[in-house]
Amino acid sequence: MKSPLPQRHGLDPVRLRTPAETSWATMRDHLVERLPRVDPARIDAMLREQRIVDRSGPIAPDAPFVPEEFLWFHRDLPDEASVPFEIGIVHRDDDLLVVDKPHFLATIPRGRHILETALVRLRRDLDLPTLSPAHRLDRPTAGLLMFVVRRERRGAYQTLFRDRRVRKTYEAVAPHDPALTLPRTVESRIVKERGVIRAYEEPGPVNAVTHVELLAHRNGLARYRLVPETGRTHQLRVHMNGLGVPILGDDFYPELTEKPLNDFRRPLQLLAAALEFRDPFTGATRRFTTRLDLQAWTSFDKWASPTREGRP
Numbered sequence: 576m577k578s579p580l581p582q583r584h585g586l587d588p589v590r591l592r593t594p595a596e597t598s599w600a601t602m603r604d605h606l607v608e609r610l611p612r613v614d615p616a617r618i619d620a621m622l623r624e625q626r627i628v629d630r631s632g633p634i635a636p637d638a639p640f641v642p643e644e645f646l647w648f649h650r651d652l653p654d655e656a657s658v659p660f661e662i663g664i665v666h667r668d669d670d671l672l673v674v675d676k677p678h679f680l681a682t683i684p685r686g687r688h689i690l691e692t693a694l695v696r697l698r699r700d701l702d703l704p705t706l707s708p709a710h711r712l713d714r715p716t717a718g719l720l721m722f723v724v725r726r727e728r729r730g731a732y733q734t735l736f737r738d739r740r741v742r743k744t745y746e747a748v749a750p751h752d753p754a755l756t757l758p759r760t761v762e763s764r765i766v767k768e769r770g771v772i773r774a775y776e777e778p779g780p781v782n783a784v785t786h787v788e789l790l791a792h793r794n795g796l797a798r799y800r801l802v803p804e805t806g807r808t809h810q811l812r813v814h815m816n817g818l819g820v821p822i823l824g825d826d827f828y829p830e831l832t833e834k835p836l837n838d839f840r841r842p843l844q845l846l847a848a849a850l851e852f853r854d855p856f857t858g859a860t861r862r863f864t865t866r867l868d869l870q871a872w873t874s875f876d877k878w879a880s881p882t883r884e885g886r887p
Contacts (some may be wrong), residue, residue, distance in 0.1 A: 580647045584690055585698035588647040589848040599640040602627075606646075621648060655691045656837035662693060665719065665863055671732070672697065672706065672722040673850070673863045676840035682711040682720060693720060710736040713809070715826070717747070718847030718865045741852040743812055744802050746790070748844035748871040749820040751797035758788040759868055763817065767808040769791065773827050774809045776817060784808040785814045796823070798872050800848075811845060823871050823878075841878065844871045 582789035583869040591609065599605040607615045618627075625633035627648040634646070662676035667673075674693065674840040681688040684695060700705050716759060720860045723729045734772050735741050765783040767774040784804040791798050796821070799812050809828070815821055823844040826832040852864040870878040 576645060578647050579632070580649065581632065582698070582704055583649050583702070584652070585695040586649065586684060586689065587647050592648045593640070593642055593644045593646065595642045597640055597642050601640045602634050602640055602646070603636060605640055617651070620682055628715065644809070646877075650682070650689075651690055653687055655687065656835075657691065658691045658759055659839065662696060663866055665866060668718050668724075670724055670856070672701070672703070672724055673707075674720050674722070675865055675867050676712055676717060676720040676847075678715060678717045679839055681714040682708055683831045688714070696724070701832055702849060707733075709742070711868050712847055714846045715843035716847060717851050718845075719843070721850060721863070728856070733811070735852050735855065739806070742802070742852055743788075743847065744800060744849040744851075746846045746848045747799045747801055747811065747815060747822045748869045749799060749815055751792040751795055752818075755818060755820065757799075758786065761785045761787055761814045762819065763814065765807040765810060765813055773831060774807065774813050776813060783810045783814070785811060787814070792869075796836070796871065796875070798869070804828065812843075831841055844869045844878075 576590075578588050578590060582588075586841065593602075593605060599608070600618055603618065606618050606627070607813050610618065615713050617688045619636065621627050622636040627634055629641070629644055632706050647881055658677065658680045660680065660682070662677065663675035665673040665675055670685040674697065676682070681692045684692050684696060687859060689695065694708060698704055703724060705726045706722050706724060707726070707729050709723050709729075709769060712718065718886050721732070723732045728849065731746055762784050763776045764781055766777055782805060786802040786804070788800040788802075790800050791799055799815070801815075807813075812822055812825055812828050816825070824841045825843055846867060849862065849864045851860065853859070854861050
């Protein structure tokens with residue numbers, strides 16, 4: 576169902592559907608219970624300002640509860656630290672937009688990151704209101720991120736990633752261990768519990784597989800190629816840490832380190848370097864490669880002690 580409210584800052588409005596039961600006297604009462612994290616006084620203000628609408632228009636502060644009705648509104652935006660790095664355009668056509676996402680920029684709005692996300696920036700800056708991600712990259716990871724331009728083709732491209740029919744290649748910089756035999760395939764069981772920041776490995780059926788290859792080494796550091804066969808949360812970071820060579824700049828593994836959101840020093844040295852797949856519409860093989868480098872490899876001195884404003 577199309578929203579009666581337009582996008583704001585590249586963001587779609589929230590849509591709620593009221594339940595069939597009629598346990599509330601007014602729409603306001605239902606919203607207060609439905610949105611426990613929102614101050615009831617803020618809900619009252621939004622109703623007075625006509626910021627909450629149904630299919631007929633703004634709902635009044637004392638509007639009676641209507642079951643199975645749709646409501647729309649825009650969330651209040653959090654205060655965000657501006658991410659001072661640009662998104663690079665790698666490829667653009669009528670169907671796909673492939674970009675180089677910088678470190679520290681989230682893929683989609685979530686939690687404390689709303690406007691400072693790749694999706695919102697690109698929708699706004701390129702005037703592409705129906706743009707949607709085909710997959711996601713973690714906020715600390717830089718590199719290739721693919722978006723679908725047309726809504727009617729979204730499902731086909733997203734299915735490629737869901738069904739693991741996209742070959743993803745990553746690069747990472749981590750310590751060099753001469754005793755580590757490479758290349759090798761790492762297989763383990765990774766568990767990520769809801770509400771717990773870090774993932775961990777445990778005995779049991781394998782659900783995470785990564786091919787690890789040494790590309791080069793110098794001065795105690797190495798550049799690795801990582802090719803995941805599966806897509807568990809933090810898989811590459813967990814597997815590299817398990818090998819005894821945690822990725823440089825990792826704030827989660829081996830130890831959890833708290834860092835302010837506006838601290839852009841020492842980014843995670845993990846880069847989504849290549850994407851390759853067979854196009855579901857043309858049948859052609861498509862391959863995209865990043866234009867970014869990992870700073871710890873190309874300019875270690877700059878990476879090791881950068882200013883806060885220094886680019887990763």
